Amino acid sequence: DKKDSLKGKKVLITAGPTYEKIDPVRFIGNHSSGKMGFAIAEECANHGAEVQLVSGPVSLKTNNPNIKVTQVTSALEMLKATDSMSSSSDILIFSAAVSDYRPSSPVSTKIKKESSTPPTIDLTENPDIALTIGKKKRKDQYSLGFALETNDEQANAEKKLEKKNFNAIVLNSLNDEGAGFGHDTNKISIIGKNKKHLDLPLKDKRSLAKDIVKYIIDDL
Numbered sequence: 272d273k274k275d276s277l278k279g280k281k282v283l284i285t286a287g288p289t290y291e292k293i294d295p296v297r298f299i300g301n302h303s304s305g306k307m308g309f310a311i312a313e314e315c316a317n318h319g320a321e322v323q324l325v326s327g328p329v330s331l332k333t334n335n336p337n338i339k340v341t342q343v344t345s346a347l348e349m350l351k352a353t354d355s356m357s358s359s360s361d362i363l364i365f366s367a368a369v370s371d372y373r374p375s376s377p378v379s380t381k382i383k384k385e386s387s388t389p390p391t392i393d394l395t396e397n398p399d400i401a402l403t404i405g406k407k408k409r410k411d412q413y414s415l416g417f418a419l420e421t422n423d424e425q426a427n428a429e430k431k432l433e434k435k436n437f438n439a440i441v442l443n444s445l446n447d448e449g450a451g452f453g454h455d456t457n458k459i460s461i462i463g464k465n466k467k468h469l470d471l472p473l474k475d476k477r478s479l480a481k482d483i484v485k486y487i488i489d490d491l
């Protein structure tokens with residue numbers, strides 16, 4: 272039965288952007304709304320799963336009793352929270368738009384506009400959460416990631432599928448109108464390790480979440 276198809280399964284989902292602190296009032300971030308991750312969380316919960324949602328700063332909320340939200344701000348916090356729950360999870364979904372870099376030494380007082388030359392911000396690479404967890408993924412665990420590509424989309428997505436040890440990857444192209452960040456709609460393809468390839472038409476993120484979760488259930 273559809274309502275029970277993920278019963279007893281623990282699903283861990285990352286969602287939203289990360290904010291990387293520059294000083295007490297400024298950060299490096301991105302336009303991720305968290306909509307896709309929250310929609311997938313709702314859909315998994317509707318199938319009976321116990322969902323842990325690790326989310327960066329977003330304006331979304333959920334009242335679903337089967338979804339527990341852990342709010343984080345930075346990539347390092349997101350890694351810590353996700354890593355601590357990964358081994359006890361059956362299904363891992365990486366939908367967060369994690370900042371690739373963070374300021375190397377955030378300052379504790381507001382940077383002032385007093386010198387004649389603009390300041391420079393020295394950056395350090397953030398850990399790749401999906402890659403870190405992918406390296407220790409067990410055979411009984413299933414993972415799905417996302418890729419946002421502007422060129423050589425299929426090939427780049429397949430490379431990420433392999434490198435991050437995903438079972439499947441959702442490819443969304445920024446070239447499609449109405450797709451991606453901030454929009455309520457998205458146009459995606461799902462590429463599986465099993466080579467099962469599914470192209471979906473432009474539709475709202477809630478119905479795409481249904482398609483993605485159905486793909487996972489069929490693939491388990």
Ligand code: C5P
Pocket residue numbers: 285346365366367368369370371397398399400401402415416417418419431435
């Ligand atoms: O390499 P790229 O950033 O395109 O990979 C995207 C996938 O990897 C997404 O599933 C994203 O959530 C995940 N990711 C991550 N940690 C990072 C960067 C990406 O979990 N630091």
